[in-house]
Amino acid sequence: MDPYKLKKDFPVLSDETLIYLDTAASSLKPNQVIRKLDEYYEKYSVNVHRGVYNLSYVATEMYEESRKKVSEFINADFNEIIFTRGASSALNLVASSYGLNNLSSTDEIIVSELEHHSQVLPWQNVSNITKAKLIYVPLNKEGRITIENFKKVLNKNTKVVALNYVSNVMGYIAPIKEIIKLSHEVGAIVSVDAAQAAPHKKIDVKELNCDFLSFSGHKMLGPTGIGVLFGKRELLDNMPPIEFGGDMNDNVNLYEASWKEVPYKFETGTPGIAGAIGLGAAIDYLDNVGLDEIAKHEYELKEYTVNKLKEIDDIIIYNESAETGIISFNIDGVHPHDAVTFFDGDNICMRAGHHCAQLIIKWLKVPATLRVSYYLYNTVEDCDKFIESVKNARDFFKSVGF
Amino acid sequence: MNNLEILYRQVIMDHYKNPRNKGLLNDNGYKTIHIKNPTCGDDITVQSLVEDGIVKDVRHDGTGCSICCSSASVMSETLKGKKKEDAKKIAETYINMLTNKEYDKTVDLEEAVVYQGVQKFPARIKCASIAWKAFEGTLESE
Numbered sequence: 041m042d043p044y045k046l047k048k049d050f051p052v053l054s055d056e057t058l059i060y061l062d063t064a065a066s067s068l069k070p071n072q073v074i075r076k077l078d079e080y081y082e083k084y085s086v087n088v089h090r091g092v093y094n095l096s097y098v099a100t101e102m103y104e105e106s107r108k109k110v111s112e113f114i115n116a117d118f119n120e121i122i123f124t125r126g127a128s129s130a131l132n133l134v135a136s137s138y139g140l141n142n143l144s145s146t147d148e149i150i151v152s153e154l155e156h157h158s159q160v161l162p163w164q165n166v167s168n169i170t171k172a173k174l175i176y177v178p179l180n181k182e183g184r185i186t187i188e189n190f191k192k193v194l195n196k197n198t199k200v201v202a203l204n205y206v207s208n209v210m211g212y213i214a215p216i217k218e219i220i221k222l223s224h225e226v227g228a229i230v231s232v233d234a235a236q237a238a239p240h241k242k243i244d245v246k247e248l249n250c251d252f253l254s255f256s257g258h259k260m261l262g263p264t265g266i267g268v269l270f271g272k273r274e275l276l277d278n279m280p281p282i283e284f285g286g287d288m289n290d291n292v293n294l295y296e297a298s299w300k301e302v303p304y305k306f307e308t309g310t311p312g313i314a315g316a317i318g319l320g321a322a323i324d325y326l327d328n329v330g331l332d333e334i335a336k337h338e339y340e341l342k343e344y345t346v347n348k349l350k351e352i353d354d355i356i357i358y359n360e361s362a363e364t365g366i367i368s369f370n371i372d373g374v375h376p377h378d379a380v381t382f383f384d385g386d387n388i389c390m391r392a393g394h395h396c397a398q399l400i401i402k403w404l405k406v407p408a409t410l411r412v413s414y415y416l417y418n419t420v421e422d423c424d425k426f427i428e429s430v431k432n433a434r435d436f437f438k439s440v441g442f
Numbered sequence: 443m444n445n446l447e448i449l450y451r452q453v454i455m456d457h458y459k460n461p462r463n464k465g466l467l468n469d470n471g472y473k474t475i476h477i478k479n480p481t482c483g484d485d486i487t488v489q490s491l492v493e494d495g496i497v498k499d500v501r502h503d504g505t506g507c508s509i510c511c512s513s514a515s516v517m518s519e520t521l522k523g524k525k526k527e528d529a530k531k532i533a534e535t536y537i538n539m540l541t542n543k544e545y546d547k548t549v550d551l552e553e554a555v556v557y558q559g560v561q562k563f564p565a566r567i568k569c570a571s572i573a574w575k576a577f578e579g580t581l582e583s584e
Binding site for chain 2: 375381384407
């Protein structure tokens, strides 16, 4: 893949001085996706599943075609793909529907301090309501989830394992396949937060054998407001809807009603039609470039950057061994919020803060971290400019007395 | 000097490194307000003691970036000893100045006026205003 050529597809990057290093929060969107959104709004911007006229048929076809693309993208069956508002609402759906209806006080839920709030908080809620116990996998000294530590908390009472595939702060890849296998041996189901995995690595839900898997469109070149929940058909069939209204129902009577088959019983109201169609275009784009190539490119940029950062005094890196394109670090003695304003001055967009993952920030015992995350449109020149800016930031803050 | 340098060279670093009136008191006469910005981690608690219509003391404690912590210190020095009504007016003026709203330029913001530079960094306005908002809260809870 050629990042210099790919860059040209991203209108935000037409400002050549801009260095975008915050893909883990949200990726930029290529023209191919933007044009697809325009196409929907300009040519067939009508509702799906309802109209008996041709235009609605076209919109429905395009919407469902995207579902097919998503299902092929992760090797799922068509009916196992539920469109949601994002990874957060997908993860919440699993907790609110499966969790609240299947757990009781003798059960245990395994999570970790490495989770995004959208994975841990829904299960904290389930735990508070059902009195099922919330159990944290102890992280190893690098802050990783290991099989050895996972085995320490897994037991016959474990009913749900809710973990991330790739950490949004540390960029570590969890040994999720082995975790799923072990969990199934004790009869637990596994809900995988793949928000940081799906944009960067090939996922095969059949090979992983995961029960649920969630991700967002906007982190993988797609529009905001669209996400995906994959769930195994037999599980989804037995789960109640958590939102009720139009389109999700079958027969409606005065005091009871019945629901459509999956996935539609979980998609009430007018869905994010443009978003879903745009996500399809994003998947096409990623398929054309190749996820393996993308992952390799990001990792190389990360390795290059980490090696250079290590030569600079006063830089603390928290996740040197990450297998992906994420770097969490701080400038010693400088609050990340102060630092990020300096980077902003150099037109470098990056994240400072908790990254919606306060538990790992507390685990690291720091007030917050700076985070760089690379994607297919980043180049080695971006890394160099960033590294130069880090040096200047360090010098500046030392010079004013930090 | 660029904008960032001007901002940091002035009062901010002095107060960040040597905060005045820092540390909370366990005294029922003080009104206490805690404000947190969960996205960045700024976490500030402000106390005020008002007697006979005078702000007798302002205390603060917490963690955050230099702009957040220094502004709490500058605020405590600026407002201590002021009449309650004047302190209120200064806080209101300060926040209006930061947020680029019309503000009464006749009000003397003393050292706090340096935070005018924060206007140029819109993402940091919250950092510079959080302690002042907490102070306003302590007066409201009177």
